[in-house]
Amino acid sequence: MDIKDVPCPFCGCLCDDVKIQIEDNRITGVENCCTLGNAKFLSKSRLQHPIMRKDGKWVEVSYEEAIDETARILSDAVRPLLYGWSGTVGEAQVVGVHLAEEIGALIDSTTSVCHNPSILAIQEVGHPGCTLGQVKNRADLVIYWGCNPIEAHPRHMSRYTTYADGYFIDNTATDRKVIVVDIRRSDGAKVADEFIQVKPGGDYLVLSALRAMVRGKSDVVPDSVAGVKKVQLQRVADLMMKAKFGAVFFGLGVTMSRGKYKNVRNAIELVSELNRKTKFTISAMRGHFNVYGFNEVLTWMAGYPFAVDFSRGIAFYNPGETSVIDLLEKKEPDACLVVASDPGAHFPKSTIEHIAAIPTVQIDPCVNATTALCQVQIPVAITGIESAGTAYRMDGVPIRMKKVLETDFPTDQEILERIVTRIREMRADG
Amino acid sequence: MSMLQYLKNTVRSRSIHVAYVNVGSCNGCDIEILACLSPRYDIEQYGIYVHNNPREADVLLITGAFSSQWEDKLKPLWDKIPHPKVAVAIGNCPISGCVFNRPETLVDPPVSKHIPIAAEIPGCPPRPTEIISTILSLAPIIFKDYEETKK
Amino acid sequence: MKKTVDVSLPVGPMHPCFKEPCRIKCETRGEYVLSAEVELGYVKKGIERIMRGRPWQEVMFLAERVCGICSVIHNFVFIEAVENISGIVPTERAAFLRVIVNELDRMQSHLLANYSYCYTIEHETLAMYLLNLRETVMDQLELITGARVTCAYIIPGGVRSDLSAEDAERLRSALDHIDAELSRFIRIFETGPLIALRSKGVGILTKEAAIEAHAVGPTARASGIDNDQRSTHPTYKALGFSPIIRQEADNYARIMVRFEEVFQSTGLIRSALAALKEGPIRGGGTIKAGSIKYRNEAPRGELLYELTTDDYGRILEIAIQTPSIPNIQVCAHEMLIDAQSAADITSIFISSDPCIACTER
Amino acid sequence: MLSFIYYIREFLRPKWITTFFTARTPPLTTPPYFRDFPELTDKECTHCLACMMICPAPEAIIVTQHEGVWRPEITKGHCIRCGLCIEACPEDVLASGRILAYKKEEELTLQGTFHIEINQSTCMGCGNCSVACPVNREIDPALRSSGTSTSDEVIMRIDTGQNKVLHEEKCTGCKTCEDNCSNKAIRVARVVEALQGGEE
Structure with a gap:
């Protein structure tokens, strides 16, 4: 059986044109999907039962027992932390926010460690953004700043930006220019018309120099800015100003390098500057397929996009205090629930040590680095393959994830709802 | 425009000293520059002298696709040329790297990354006639009213 | 012997006499050259690296651009x-x-080499005469192939374009013109006493040293070595080729070998024109897998291509040995030593007709 | 002493004297047989991409569509004036020097067969090559507009996470895929044969 137009639950591109062949409730073929998505669709290994640590050993337990234990851990905790959320659908995230409110927890997502500076900058100066469809149909200049779409979002270039024919573009091959800015000559740089090699930490300087040039104050720019020659910057600035519609995509090279949200703010202001002369947009290259969705869900439920603390009974948002890394650095949480992400593989060592020290529960289909830090792991249906729901693409477009396989595993949403119910029962029991 | 300026413009366009530098060419362009010296083309009748001494040159002809050896040498050489000066890229190599502009290459084109290029003569190599006519058409424009435009 | 002052004398990399950048570092005592070293690396482009994995139609143009002066022979050998x-x-x-x-390409290359030599010894009149004569040769090249320097004439199975009857006639008359002019210029060169002073007995390369150091081309033939690779080429054999050899082993001999080879080339072209029969100019055929070492005589000496191809005719491995590699070393270690005057350094160096672009690629 | 006589004889030739006094450089002309940058003739381009296939210089020629009309565009500064595109073009769209004339006269052609290789260990399945491929774009409009391949008639498409070649025989050898592959995973071998006298 073939299923058409399946959205791929891997990266923020959320390619919704994947064609899947199914035989005997198993995926046998994947078309139109890149290596990364293909690996996810065809992955075999997964956790079959909930597991729990008893006397230092992993034991298989029933879902009832695992959920009881989770509810006990969370309701006993004074300052529980609910983290992850980017690999699951909006419906489950809603339950997660309810749970956080119920137990006065701090809820944060992977945004906190990737594009949180982007959000801070957007809160300061706004977001001149657009959907990827606009970029595809109109952009004649695409700038990738501090990201490598070939490795992280393989189909971004062929589907939305560089190669796809636009409605208002005659000849994508010749009319579209690509500029790549990075600290090293990444793979994406090889197809770029212009590659700017910035010294690490020099993005702010280069952005400021470009702003000056766009403003017509080229003479204040020194001969070399963060390792980039002035002539090249001038060439790039001219390209930008000549473009009819430009699109900037930035990645962690901008957000997580020196300068953090000030870099992004500067980039947004460069785009605003360019918007006086031509049309320009800027968008973040979001990583997980639904990391944007969590920001949306939390914003319409709590008013803030990430790092919300419900311990005061109200939604309290103060990045730097309520964001996950800072919290773990201060060793505040005394229980942790990880949903659909893998902090064990990405967090700094000191924070991981704290996660390992406190009772931690993970809800994830597969064994991963975080499993080693957990007391309990509850396997669930794989979102986007075995369960449906809503996810938001990197440009904020909601896309309905499809269920293509039948499964006995409960979904994230079901597990979370059962935890909430169990906690309420416990509370009622007193 | 003062009389003196007029005189300067005239003299500058009729007396051009040229130095050429090979920054990694196949020497096809070099010998085409050399061929310009031959009595057939006779560039000296136009007041163009090939000196190959940067300190007395007005025009620097650049051939070649910029090999790594020249990274620390071309800029000082360019700085030695007294003002007013221009650099002219001869052939495809300084413009685009020609056939050497491949992923495996050791050269680093274009030359305009390293010094400002005023004019480009495409061709692999350009004919001597093309070189001469470009320099001749360039000469009156590039040095015209230098004193006024430099400010 | 009392030692006078030692001077380390650099020549180049930008020198009016050199067509290309290279640097000669000479240890001198007064004007007397004790030792010399040639420093290269200014035009390294990595052509062999670029050639790998490419089909003939791309490698052919890269091979041509190994050297802009003797581009035809690179095309020919590849x-x-x-x-x-x-x-x-x-x-x-x-x-x-x-x-x-x-042979037209060889003529223009030899004329250019002799032009450079005459220019270096400051005989500018003869230099300009030779350069003008070279233009006549270049015209013929352009007439036949359509381009002056990078002709791209030879392709697998044949050549790019045919030679029409009237073009052949123009070529014949140009050859006559070249012969007549050149014999005048040679007379000027042969009989000029000042030229002889600057050339005869200067930059001696003995036969033994030439053999030991693997000198090739006119540099070796001026020292009495018979090493012209054209003797083994079937087409040249059919034209009755025999190499030109001189015994004087000095600058003068090297220049005269080149002059005589120009005459020889006009002779070869004439007999080739006479032997030219009507017929197709392209035979087709695709490149298959294999590996080979193939050599022929470039204007500067033996040129060797060693290459491996794959099933689709792509070049997998390639190594080029150009004639200037041994010749520059011979020049530095044998010819420049014992030069009596610093002014002879450039003239000796140019008389070996070094091609830096070939050497470094 | 002998040389003085030769020199005097040299300078007393009537031709020398006349040229000395009436020295004039011939005008800077380009002979008609010079192989200059290719120019368009009035023939119609069928975008068979043979010129892009044969071109040895990077980015020198590209066939593009402007206002519905296809035509090859030559970039000066990249074009090396080799003239192979003129010989390869089956429709005689380009001309330069005498190449077009003798190509017709002698019935010269350049014909190629092509083979696409994909390095399985480096291909990311990004689809840049299959979307950029001009033949693919012609065959499958959906691929062109959204990167989604719906047809099995394309030369290559993304399947099971990597690029798969379906119809090698449709390849025109234009190298667009090679140029647009950022990790050099795709290579096109172009076996070109130089022929004379039409089809054999």
């Missing part, structure tokens, strides 16, 4: 090398047309 791998035999007419173009 194409004949891949032809030999694949068992392609050029058509008869094409084989003779190749020789015609190759």
Whole structure:
């Protein structure tokens, strides 16, 4: 059986044109999907039962027992932390926010460690953004700043930006220019018309120099800015100003390098500057397929996009205090629930040590680095393959994830709802 | 425009000293520059002298696709040329790297990354006639009213 | 012997006498040259690296751009090398047309080398005469191939374009003109006493030293070594080729060998034109897998291509040995030593006709 | 002493004297047989991409569509004036020097067969090559507009996470895929044969 137009639950591109062949409730073929998505669709290994640590050993337990234990851990905790959320659908995230409110927890997502500076900058100066469809149909200049779409979002270039024919573009091959800015000559740089090699930490300087040039104050720019020659910057600035519609995509090279949200703010202001002369947009290259969705869900439920603390009974948002890394650095949480992400593989060592020290529960289909830090792991249906729901693409477009396989595993949403119910029962029991 | 300026413009366009530098060419362009010296083309009748001494040159002809050896040498050489000066890229190599502009290459084109290029003569190599006519058409424009435009 | 002052004398990398950047570092005592060293690396482009994994139609142009002066012979040797791998035999007419173009290229290269030498010894009149004569040769090249320097004339199985009857007639009359003019210039060179002073007995390369240091081309033939690779080439054999050898082993001999080879080339072109029969100029054929070492005589000496191709005719491995590699070393270690005057350094160096672009690629 | 006589004889030739007094450089002309940058003739381009296939210089020629009309565009500064595109073009769209004339006269052609290789260990399945491929774009409009391949008639498409070649025989050897592959995973071998006298 073939299923058409399946959205791929891997990266923020959320390619919704994947064609899947199914035989005997198993995926046998994947078309139109890149290596990364293909690996996810065809992955075999997964956790079959909930597991729990008893006397230092992993034991298989029933879902009832695992959920009881989770509810006990969370309701006993004074300052529980609910983290992850980017690999699951909006419906489950809603339950997660309810749970956080119920137990006065701090809820944060992977945004906190990737594009949180982007959000801070957007809160300061706004977001001149657009959907990827606009970029595809109109952009004649695409700038990738501090990201490598070939490795992280393989189909971004062929589907939305560089190669796809636009409605208002005659000849994508010749009319579209690509500029790549990075600290090293990444793979994406090889197809770029212009590659700017910035010294690490020099993005702010280069952005400021470009702003000056766009403003017509080229003479204040020194001969070399963060390792980039002035002539090249001038060439790039001219390209930008000549473009009819430009699109900037930035990645962690901008957000997580020196300068953090000030870099992004500067980039947004460069785009605003360019918007006086031509049309320009800027968008973040979001990583997980639904990391944007969590920001949306939390914003319409709590008013803030990430790092919300419900311990005061109200939604309290103060990045730097309520964001996950800072919290773990201060060793505040005394229980942790990880949903659909893998902090064990990405967090700094000191924070991981704290996660390992406190009772931690993970809800994830597969064994991963975080499993080693957990007391309990509850396997669930794989979102986007075995369960449906809503996810938001990197440009904020909601896309309905499809269920293509039948499964006995409960979904994230079901597990979370059962935890909430169990906690309420416990509370009622007193 | 003062009389003196007029005189300067005239003299500058009729007396051009040229130095050429090979920054990694196949020497096809070099010998085409050399061929310009031959009595057939006779560039000296136009007041163009090939000196190959940067300190007395007005025009620097650049051939070649910029090999790594020249990274620390071309800029000082360019700085030695007294003002007013221009650099002219001869052939495809300084413009685009020609056939050497491949992923495996050791050269680093274009030359305009390293010094400002005023004019480009495409061709692999350009004919001597093309070189001469470009320099001749360039000469009156590039040095015209230098004193006024430099400010 | 009392030692006078030692001077380390650098010449280059930008020198009015050199067509290309290179640096000669000489240890001198007064004007007397004790030792010399040639420093290269200013025009390294990595052509062999670029050639790898590319089909003939791209490598052919890269091979041509190994050297802009003797581009035809690089084209010639590369194409004949891949032809030999694949068992392609050029058509008869094409084989003779190749020789015609190759000899025209050799003529212009030799004239250019002798121009440089005359320019270096400050005989500018003769230099300009030679350069003007070279233009006549270049015109013929352009007439046949359509381009002056990078002709791209020879392709597997044949040549790019045919030589029409009226073009052949123009070529013949140009050859007569070249012969007549050149014999005048040679007389000027041979009989000029000042030229002889600057050339005869200067930059001696003995036969033994030349053999030991593997000198090639006119540099070696001026020292009495018979090493012209054209003697082994079938088309040249059919034209009755025999190499020109002189025994004087000095600058003068090297220049005279080149002059005589120009005459020889005009003779070869004439006999090739006479042997030219009507017929196709392209035979077709695709490049197959294999590996080969193939050599022929470039204007500066023996040129060797060693290459491996794959099933789709792509060049997998390639190594080029150009004649200037041994010649520059011979020049530095044998000819420059014992030069009596610093002014002779450039003239000796130029008399070996070094080609830096060839050497470094 | 002998040389003085030769020199005097040299300078007393009537031709020398006349040229000395009436020295004039011939005008800077380009002979008609010079192989200049290719120019368009009035023939119609069928975008068979043979010129892009044969071109040895990077980015020198590209066939593009402007206002519905296809035509090859030559970039000066990249074009090396080799003239192979003129010989390869089956429709005689380009001309330069005498190449077009003798190509017709002698019935010269350049014909190629092509083979696409994909390095399985480096291909990311990004689809840049299959979307950029001009033949693919012609065959499958959906691929062109959204990167989604719906047809099995394309030369290559993304399947099971990597690029798969379906119809090698449709390849025209234009190298667009090679140029647009950022990790050099795709290579096109172009076996070109130089022929004379039409089809054999």
